[in-house]
Amino acid sequence: xxxxxxxxxxxxxxxxxxxxxxxxxxxxxxxxxxxxxxxxxxxxxxxxxxxxxxxxxxxxxxxxxxxxxxxxxxxxxxxxxxxxxxxxxxxxxxxxxxxxxxxxxxxxxxxxxxxxxxxxxxxxxxxxxxxxxxxxxxxxxxxxxxxxxxxxxxxxxxxxxxxxxxxxxxxxxxxxxxxxxxxxxxxxxxxxxxxxxxxxxxxxxxxxxxxxxxxxxxxxxxxxxxxxxxxxxxxxxxxxxxxxxxxxxxxxxxxxxxxxxxxxxxxxxxxxxxxxxxxxxxxxxxxxxxxxxxxxxxxxxxxxxxxxxxxxxxxxxxxxxxxxxxxxxxxxxxxxxxxxxxxxxxxxxxxxxx
Amino acid sequence: xxxxxxxxxxxxxxxxxxxxxxxxxxxxxxxxxxxxxxxxxxxxxxxxxxxxxxxxxxxxxxxxxxxxxxxxxxxxxxxxxxxxxxxxxxxxxxxxxxxxxxxxxxxxxxxxxxxxxxxxxxxxxxxxxxxxxxxxxxxxxxxxxxxxxxxxxxxxxxxxxxxxxxxxxxxxxxxxxxxxxxxxxxxxxxxxxxxxxxxxxxxxxxxxxxxxxxxxxxxxxxxxxxxxxxxxxxxxxxxxxxxxxxxxxxxxxxxxxxxxxxx
Numbered sequence: 001x002x003x004x005x006x007x008x009x010x011x012x013x014x015x016x017x018x019x020x021x022x023x024x025x026x027x028x029x030x031x032x033x034x035x036x037x038x039x040x041x042x043x044x045x046x047x048x049x050x051x052x053x054x055x056x057x058x059x060x061x062x063x064x065x066x067x068x069x070x071x072x073x074x075x076x077x078x079x080x081x082x083x084x085x086x087x088x089x090x091x092x093x094x095x096x097x098x099x100x101x102x103x104x105x106x107x108x109x110x111x112x113x114x115x116x117x118x119x120x121x122x123x124x125x126x127x128x129x130x131x132x133x134x135x136x137x138x139x140x141x142x143x144x145x146x147x148x149x150x151x152x153x154x155x156x157x158x159x160x161x162x163x164x165x166x167x168x169x170x171x172x173x174x175x176x177x178x179x180x181x182x183x184x185x186x187x188x189x190x191x192x193x194x195x196x197x198x199x200x201x202x203x204x205x206x207x208x209x210x211x212x213x214x215x216x217x218x219x220x221x222x223x224x225x226x227x228x229x230x231x232x233x234x235x236x237x238x239x240x241x242x243x244x245x246x247x248x249x250x251x252x253x254x255x256x257x258x259x260x261x262x263x264x265x266x267x268x269x270x271x272x273x274x275x276x277x278x279x280x281x282x283x284x285x286x287x288x289x290x291x292x293x294x295x296x297x298x299x300x301x302x303x304x305x306x307x308x309x310x311x312x313x314x315x316x317x318x319x320x321x322x323x324x325x326x327x328x329x330x331x332x333x334x335x336x337x338x339x340x341x342x343x344x345x346x347x348x349x350x351x352x353x354x
Numbered sequence: 355x356x357x358x359x360x361x362x363x364x365x366x367x368x369x370x371x372x373x374x375x376x377x378x379x380x381x382x383x384x385x386x387x388x389x390x391x392x393x394x395x396x397x398x399x400x401x402x403x404x405x406x407x408x409x410x411x412x413x414x415x416x417x418x419x420x421x422x423x424x425x426x427x428x429x430x431x432x433x434x435x436x437x438x439x440x441x442x443x444x445x446x447x448x449x450x451x452x453x454x455x456x457x458x459x460x461x462x463x464x465x466x467x468x469x470x471x472x473x474x475x476x477x478x479x480x481x482x483x484x485x486x487x488x489x490x491x492x493x494x495x496x497x498x499x500x501x502x503x504x505x506x507x508x509x510x511x512x513x514x515x516x517x518x519x520x521x522x523x524x525x526x527x528x529x530x531x532x533x534x535x536x537x538x539x540x541x542x543x544x545x546x547x548x549x550x551x552x553x554x555x556x557x558x559x560x561x562x563x564x565x566x567x568x569x570x571x572x573x574x575x576x577x578x579x580x581x582x583x584x585x586x587x588x589x590x591x592x593x594x595x596x597x598x599x600x601x602x603x604x605x606x607x608x609x610x611x612x613x614x615x616x617x
Contacts, residue, residue, distance in 0.1 A: 011477065014452070014476050014485060014489065015473065017489055018489065236457055240457040240461035243445070243454055243457060244444060246410060246440040249410050250410065250508070251457070251461045251507075252430040252434075253461050293448075296491070
């Protein structure tokens with residue numbers, strides 16, 4: 001029966017092609033990981049101080065004579081900042097990928113639902129009015145406030161969406177409303193602020209890696225390690241969600257629960273990122289898009305690839321922030337926004353042509 | 355005709371919030387091996403009732419598949435027995451058709467042997483004659499191709515009950531014929547197929563039974579020639595119509611005008 005043999009042959013070829021594609025995606029993800037590691041080294045090796053790259057690596061591995069000041073610069077300044085760049089990029093892009101899927105909106109990112117404005121309000125309360133959560137040491141007042149406000153705003157949104165049973169579109173509207181409310185309150189705080197605290201607030205909101213310490217790096221790494229396994233475990237369900245809510249539900253997916261859990265994960269990552277680094281735009285938007293172009297939308301590959309793209313982008317942005325003006329480190333948020341903006345426009349144009 | 359494994363719906367109440375679509379709807383048993391068309395005018399509640407059978411909207415009453423109480427099953431178990439093809443097409447995405455199939459197989463239930471599932475997915479696409487589309491993304495597909503990919507997802511688990519919501523809405527004549535023939539062949543393997551159809555001619559030529567719904571109530575049931583009568587069409591659709599057989603014996607619905615002089 002030649003017809004049946006031909007059909008079986010075609011099936012085998014399809015399966016082979018699918019497996020090749022799968023292998024290629026895994027290889028691409030590995031290449032991204034390698035590139036991110038390279039960017040990390042580049043990031044550690046570059047900086048505003050006169051420390052050269054070879055010196056920095058020598059201090060890092062403890063090889064040969066290392067002066068005390070070199071050790072301090074590398075271990076307490078460059079390494080935490082470089083690791084933080086990597087982690088924040090990974091956290092924001094992973095959160096962005098989940099956000100885009102659960103909101104069904106390619107232009108969503110971790111801060112879509114007004115999180116950044118809420119975090120800025122929290123920070124402003126600490127900087128300007130000295131209000132902080134009970135029992136938090138003064139030096140952590142700003143990140144703690146930013147974290148609590150960011151997390152609180154997202155939990156409030158989740159609660160609203162649970163109570164109203166609203167879909168993702170309503171959630172976005174709630175988020176916009178919440179963002180505006182936070183922004184108005186922020187303006188109010190700014191209105192009564194002293195010139196000095198106002199300047200501090202502006203610097204805070206630009207997003208900077210210079211605040212990073214091994215403690216905050218550890219905290220963000222812990223948050224990522226906590227969240228990522230759950231994200232990856234939800235890969236098939238998230239992929240199914242891309243086919244539509246009803247379809248996913250007919251496959252047996254509890255869509256409401258999936259969406260709730262994903263938003264909770266996004267909340268934690270976005271709140272940590274904004275607390276430790278401030279508002280860093282576009283990485284959470286662009287990272288997933290680049291990953292999608294590279295590995296497609298099978299979330300088994302999309303989620304890790306997004307995290308890696310974000311890490312790579314953020315690391316490169318960090319390098320760039322030290323190179324634009326010699327001797328000066330630009331706030332990382334400015335760099336990602338300036339580089340991200342053209343990418344963002346290009347994405348919209350590409351989408352429009354579809 | 356209460357054959358073993360029939361779909362038994364009784365006392366079904368469905369609605370969104372306060373707006374009830376159906377109250378106390380009882381259907382005659384729908385037997386395995388048959389295609390049943392769910393027809394009726396707009397807002398008759400066809401799609402909502404179909405979704406209630408799929409467990410996608412809250413419902414009261416009894417929905418049983420043979421001796422299995424579908425409403426008592428977990429989502430995952432229910433998805434093994436019941437396949438549902440929504441009216442909306444899968445959205446444009448960078449997912450490939452085969453990845454969509456894999457998601458259909460793996461998203462809800464616990465996976466059993468990855469390699470075997472991939473082969474199942476490809477075989478299912480092949481049986482719908484869309485094997486060559488397996489590695490195309492949804493963004494690259496036409497509306498008709500997407501609809502067939504959607505059908506493939508609904509039958510991926512070989513469910514005993516297959517529910518189709520307007521399965522031919524985006525299809526040209528040849529593809530409509532193909533999909534209905536596939537649905538019938540699927541039913542003939544001893545499964546139950548229930549399809550919401552707008553096109554009465556299509557329903558009459560492919561369905562073994564027709565359920566005519568009006569305002570959430572069962573208005574007529576039976577073989578197409580029993581269910582489709584000028585009287586039914588007048589009451590349910592508000593049209594003056596003839597039901598005639600063509601030279602090959604197929605039922606034709608010819609609408610002459612609206613009742614009540616609104617022509």
